[in-house]
Amino acid sequence: MLKGEQYAIDTYPGSVISQSFAATEQSFHSAGDAQVAKFDKVYQQAAANYVTIIGSAGDTGTANVIGGQGTSKTKPLPYPTVNWPSSDPLVTSAGGTWLQYNWTWTPTSPTDLTYATTPGSRTEAVWNEPFLPAATGGGLSVLFPTPTFQSGISSSLLNGHRGLPDLSWNAAVDGGVLVYTSFPGLGVGWHIIGGTSAASPQLAGLIALTNQKADMLGKSHHVGYLNPLLYALPASDFNDIVTQTFGPVTIDNNELYGSGVTGYPTTPGYDLATGFGSPIANNFVTDLANALP
Numbered sequence: 001m002l003k004g005e006q007y008a009i010d011t012y013p014g015s016v017i018s019q020s021f022a023a024t025e026q027s028f029h030s031a032g033d034a035q036v037a038k039f040d041k042v043y044q045q046a047a048a049n050y051v052t053i054i055g056s057a058g059d060t061g062t063a064n065v066i067g068g069q070g071t072s073k074t075k076p077l078p079y080p081t082v083n084w085p086s087s088d089p090l091v092t093s094a095g096g097t098w099l100q101y102n103w104t105w106t107p108t109s110p111t112d113l114t115y116a117t118t119p120g121s122r123t124e125a126v127w128n129e130p131f132l133p134a135a136t137g138g139g140l141s142v143l144f145p146t147p148t149f150q151s152g153i154s155s156s157l158l159n160g161h162r163g164l165p166d167l168s169w170n171a172a173v174d175g176g177v178l179v180y181t182s183f184p185g186l187g188v189g190w191h192i193i194g195g196t197s198a199a200s201p202q203l204a205g206l207i208a209l210t211n212q213k214a215d216m217l218g219k220s221h222h223v224g225y226l227n228p229l230l231y232a233l234p235a236s237d238f239n240d241i242v243t244q245t246f247g248p249v250t251i252d253n254n255e256l257y258g259s260g261v262t263g264y265p266t267t268p269g270y271d272l273a274t275g276f277g278s279p280i281a282n283n284f285v286t287d288l289a290n291a292l293p
Helices: 002-011 026-047 195-214 282-293
Strands: 016-021 053-054 094-105 116-124 139-145 159-162 167-170 177-183 187-193 245-248 250-252
Touching: 002 016, 002 167, 016 195, 026 053, 026 139, 053 195, 094 195, 116 245, 167 195, 195 282
Parallel strands: 016 053, 053 094, 094 167
Antiparallel strands: 094 116, 139 159, 177 187, 245 250
């Protein structure tokens, strides 16, 4: 993957890379520093070549594991954790929301899949589908201190750490993305796909549109390293994600039901469950493109 990203950055300057691979920061043990440093050099190269790097924040809320999923080495961690490389400050961390458009979840319990057709409605909660179960990643890095671009975020929230995600996009399986696959597991055919692995490439598409807008405006270069620009955008460029109640179920954080690991709440403004929230595409693209030199 390291060599593949190096090739892409060298060959396609001014482009966007979406990363869906991830591991808990604690997974590397003593090898972590060397591996993270190798990728960090690639991300520095990306910034120099005006390549935007986006990474999925994860699909298990704040509850993660050491070792590979489904292997004998899998070990749940009993405290909140975040995923790397999404946690690297040179990467824009993509969290997840749960967009309900023209329909509304009407559960009688967290595992209820009842819905009501609600024409004209639009509700967007933090991505936490307890019936799967799956939820957006997010929280505080133990590898990276608070970067300069997050200096405007409350120090009591970040407590000296890099916070993630930076922003979010619809990652829910209900209302997910229709994708054609041809690999073992899912098999050949169309499938509804969700997760922050759906959020990351869709956000990458939004950056690609911004780069096209930049060309139309005669800007000298593309977006590239997004985070410093992202944190300077106005609140009007985002759908702020706050607590939502559906019947008897309140969705207000990225804790998986029954995980025992407390998630982070969704609050007005930036939070450690959805970042700034989901972009309002037209506002976001226009303001981001205009901010470029």
